[in-house]
Amino acid sequence: MKTCLVVDDSGLVRKIARRILERLGFLVEEAADGQIALDCCAKAMPDVILLDWEMPNVSGIECLRRLRATEAGKAPKVIFCTSLNDMEHIAAALEAGADxxxxKPFDDDILHEKLEAVGLAEKDLL
Amino acid sequence: MISASDYEFFSRFLKQRSGLLLTDDKHYLLESRLMPLLRKFDLADFSKLAAVLKDGSSAIISSAVVEAMTTNETLFFRDKAPFEDFTRTMLPTLHAARPAGQKLRIWCAAASSGQEPYSLAILLLENPGLIGRRDVEIIGTDLSNEVLERARAGRYNQFEVQRGMGVQMLMKYFTKVGDLWEVKEPVRKMVQYRKFNLLESFASLGTFDIVFCRNVLIYFDAPTKADILARIARALTPDGFLVLGAAETVIGVGDAFKPLPQHRCTYVPNVTPAVRPAPVGMKI
Structure with missing residues (x-):
C-alpha cells in the first residue's frame, strides 16, 4: 500500500487530505509541523509527503531541505500544499527539491492530478 | 421556474441561433445558465427574457443568451490522450509528409477560453524537434465573444492552471499577474482567435492539417453533426486528423471520418488508402 505523510498545522486540512488520500488507496500518516514530519520520516519513509509551508517549529521549506540533505530523504515525492502561491515561493520549493x-485551497481533482504527476496515482487518460 | 412554453421557445431559439440542441431534460442547465442574465439585464423572470428574444428588441441580450448556453468548461491538456496523439502521431506524420517550408495549420473549433490552443502551443514549444523549423498556425474559434476575450487575455485563476498541468510547465510558460496566471508571450503569439459559428461556411478559414472539435458536437442534433463533420472533412487535408471529445464519436454520424485504430479520440478522413499514407507507427 502506498503511504503518504500529510504535514500541516491545520487539523482540518489534514482531515480533508486524509479523506481524499484514503479514497485513492493511500495509507495516511499525519504530522502537525516540520519537526514531527522529520521524526516520522526517520522511522518510516513515506512514498509521498504533502507538505504545508508555514508551520510552527520547523517550516515546510526547512523540513524539505533537511530531508533532501539525507540519502534516504531523496526518495519520497514531495508535493507542497500551501497558500503561498507566488512565483518566488514556487521557485524556492522546486529548488529545494519539491516535485x-x-x-490552496485544493480539491480531490487537483490532489489526484498532482499524485498522478509524481507517478503515485493511476493515470486517467480519458 | 421556466414554463413549458418558454422552455420550448428557448429550445427553438437556441437551435436556430447556434444549432444547440436542448433536450427535454435540460431545465436545470437552462435556468442556471440564464439566471445571471436576468439579474444583469434587470428582467423579472424567464418569461420577460423570452419576450425580449421574441420581439428581437435587443441583439445584446440575444447574443448573451447564446453565449451563456454554449460556454463550456475547458482545462489545460484536458483528457490527456489527444495531446499524446498530437505529439506522438499527428505531428511526426504530418511533418514527414509535408515539403520543407510548408506550414502546418491547426484549428481549435471550440476554443472556449483558450486552454486547448495554448496547450497545443506549449507542446510545440516543448517538443521543438518534432517539426524542425516548420511554421505552425493555430486558429482558435468560438461562438462566444466573452470567452474569446478571456482567451486573448490568456489569464487564468489558480484552479484553472493547476488542473492538467505540472508546476514545472506552469513556471515555464506562465507568469503571475496579481491573483491570475498569464500565458507568456511566446505561447500567446502562436495562437490567433476569431469569433466563428460552426453553422456558417468554413470557406473563410482555409485548409487545415489538424482540427480539434471537442465537446461541442454533443450539443447538435444528428443531421447538424453530420453536416459539420462533412464540412470539416472538406476543410481538412486528406491526410489530416480530426480530434473529438472523449464522449463523442463519428460512428453513425455520416461517413466523412473513420476512427484511427487504437487512438480513442482521433479520426481521419474516410478516403482511400492510396491518398492517405499510414500515420507514423500505424497501419490503417
Missing amino acids: EYIM
Missing part, C-alpha cells in the same frame, strides 16, 4: 506544488 509538485498545490496552491
Whole structure:
C-alpha cells in the first residue's frame, strides 16, 4: 500500500487530505509541523509527503531541505500544499527539491492530478 | 421556474441561433445558465427574457443568451490522450509528409477560453524537434465573444492552471499577474482567435492539417453533426486528423471520418488508402 505523510498545522486540512488520500488507496500518516514530519520520516519513509509551508517549529521549506540533505530523504515525492502561491515561493520549493506544488485551497481533482504527476496515482487518460 | 412554453421557445431559439440542441431534460442547465442574465439585464423572470428574444428588441441580450448556453468548461491538456496523439502521431506524420517550408495549420473549433490552443502551443514549444523549423498556425474559434476575450487575455485563476498541468510547465510558460496566471508571450503569439459559428461556411478559414472539435458536437442534433463533420472533412487535408471529445464519436454520424485504430479520440478522413499514407507507427 502506498503511504503518504500529510504535514500541516491545520487539523482540518489534514482531515480533508486524509479523506481524499484514503479514497485513492493511500495509507495516511499525519504530522502537525516540520519537526514531527522529520521524526516520522526517520522511522518510516513515506512514498509521498504533502507538505504545508508555514508551520510552527520547523517550516515546510526547512523540513524539505533537511530531508533532501539525507540519502534516504531523496526518495519520497514531495508535493507542497500551501497558500503561498507566488512565483518566488514556487521557485524556492522546486529548488529545494519539491516535485509538485498545490496552491490552496485544493480539491480531490487537483490532489489526484498532482499524485498522478509524481507517478503515485493511476493515470486517467480519458 | 421556466414554463413549458418558454422552455420550448428557448429550445427553438437556441437551435436556430447556434444549432444547440436542448433536450427535454435540460431545465436545470437552462435556468442556471440564464439566471445571471436576468439579474444583469434587470428582467423579472424567464418569461420577460423570452419576450425580449421574441420581439428581437435587443441583439445584446440575444447574443448573451447564446453565449451563456454554449460556454463550456475547458482545462489545460484536458483528457490527456489527444495531446499524446498530437505529439506522438499527428505531428511526426504530418511533418514527414509535408515539403520543407510548408506550414502546418491547426484549428481549435471550440476554443472556449483558450486552454486547448495554448496547450497545443506549449507542446510545440516543448517538443521543438518534432517539426524542425516548420511554421505552425493555430486558429482558435468560438461562438462566444466573452470567452474569446478571456482567451486573448490568456489569464487564468489558480484552479484553472493547476488542473492538467505540472508546476514545472506552469513556471515555464506562465507568469503571475496579481491573483491570475498569464500565458507568456511566446505561447500567446502562436495562437490567433476569431469569433466563428460552426453553422456558417468554413470557406473563410482555409485548409487545415489538424482540427480539434471537442465537446461541442454533443450539443447538435444528428443531421447538424453530420453536416459539420462533412464540412470539416472538406476543410481538412486528406491526410489530416480530426480530434473529438472523449464522449463523442463519428460512428453513425455520416461517413466523412473513420476512427484511427487504437487512438480513442482521433479520426481521419474516410478516403482511400492510396491518398492517405499510414500515420507514423500505424497501419490503417
